[in-house]
Amino acid sequence: MVKEQNTEDRIVDAAKKVFINKGMDGARMQEIANEAGINKALLHYYFRTKNKLFEKVFSLVFGDVLHVIEQAVTKETDFEQFLENFIRQYIRLLKNKPFIPQFVIHELNRKPERIVAQIQSKNVIKEQMFSIIERAVEKKEIRPIQPVHLVTNILALCIFPFVAKPMVKGLALDDDEKKYKQYINERPDEVVAFVKQAVLLR
Amino acid sequence: MVKEQNTEDRIVDAAKKVFINKGMDGARMQEIANEAGINKALLHYYFRTKNKLFEKVFSLVFGDVLHVIEQAVTKETDFEQFLENFIRQYIRLLKNKPFIPQFVIHELNRKPERIVAQIQSKNVIKEQMFSIIERAVEKKEIRPIQPVHLVTNILALCIFPFVAKPMVKGLALDDDEKKYKQYINERPDEVVAFVKQAVLLR
DNA sequence: GTCTATAACCGGATAGAC
DNA sequence: GTCTATCCGGTTATAGAC
Incomplete structure (x- = not known):
């Protein structure tokens, strides 16, 4: 819906997409990073752990x-x-x-x-x-x-x-x-x- | 149902239990081995890979x-x-x-x-x-x-x-x-x- | 066939430069 | 805030003795 998104929103959107399709266990942080167009480290910068990101989503x-x-x-x-x-x-x-x-x-x-x-x-x-x-x-x-x-x-x-x-x-x-x-x-x-x-x- | 089972059947039964509860991604070969009362190596001896075992189950x-x-x-x-x-x-x-x-x-x-x-x-x-x-x-x-x-x-x-x-x-x-x-x-x-x-x- | 030990790999998490 | 490089734990898979 929105065109320009800040990084955090991009991450959440990407995470939604990946988690919904693969589930918590099947999802990979790398895939979420790719989907969001950033790198893994940044995921951890915004949401310390995979689990925290998942809970958010x-x-x-x-x-x-x-x-x-x-x-x-x-x-x-x-x-x-x-x-x-x-x-x-x-x-x-x-x-x-x-x-x-x-x-x-x-x-x-x-x-x-x-x-x-x-x-x-x-x-x-x-x-x-x-x-x-x-x-x-x-x-x-x-x-x-x-x-x-x-x-x-x-x-x-x-x-x-x-x-x-x-x-x-x-x-x-x-x-x-x-x-x-x-x-x-x-x-x-x-x-x-x-x-x-x-x-x-x- | 059966009391005495051969190893292969014990593995398959254990794998069923674990895979059904955890799914392919969430299951651990170690847990299946424990459940079957054997060790990991034997799983691979009978079914070369986790994936093959899963497909069987x-x-x-x-x-x-x-x-x-x-x-x-x-x-x-x-x-x-x-x-x-x-x-x-x-x-x-x-x-x-x-x-x-x-x-x-x-x-x-x-x-x-x-x-x-x-x-x-x-x-x-x-x-x-x-x-x-x-x-x-x-x-x-x-x-x-x-x-x-x-x-x-x-x-x-x-x-x-x-x-x-x-x-x-x-x-x-x-x-x-x-x-x-x-x-x-x-x-x-x-x-x-x-x-x-x-x-x-x- | 079954075990112990270990290799090989993968993936989440961190360090540190910019 | 964002990146590259790296660490480190856990998990699959294999080697090799018995």
């Missing part, structure tokens, strides 16, 4: 994820509108940054304590989503379902096609990139329809 | 995954039975080996070409699943839906709670292991009900 990325979800959540309180908006917005985001979920999931599994350190805005999001669902159940707009399950179902349907891309593409779509693109384009309608059918009372 | 694990799915698929041809069996069997399996999907997904993303090398039984599974679904659509047992979407929806609903455990537990369940266990126990009924609602024509 992870908290930024995870913060973004939470922020986007929060945005999508706090817009609507009507259930059907919320469902539509959330699913479409979230999948659109994933189309632009398809490697983020795999990165976040992998690094959270590697070090699950991380989640605790990161949970500031968590409760806002959780309470908001849960209350939308609970209200919809009370109003008999949807069948009785526990909020945790509905939320994870929705996230699963949105995220899985991206994290499991090689499997979906290889096992079901003849390893054909065009078919995969097409499939991804169909997902928003498909997921919205699927969830609505599953929970809306008609 | 990956193809075994991925083969198992495909095999289990194949089993679940080829049992029933009636749609509703297939749905029930598949979901319940698959989640039961994941409860026993919760780290497999994250491992497979991560390593496939690291090297997507892998999938091509591994696709022997692929088509049997795919054709079988797809034809069960297509027949159900024709018979008006379920609403019209593309097989790819239904299959990925089902897999997503089964797998996601395991690969995203830290997120589900941390963001939605107060980071409480008991609540997570409880949540996982509810999944089979929840997923079966969700999918049936979503597709069955009543």
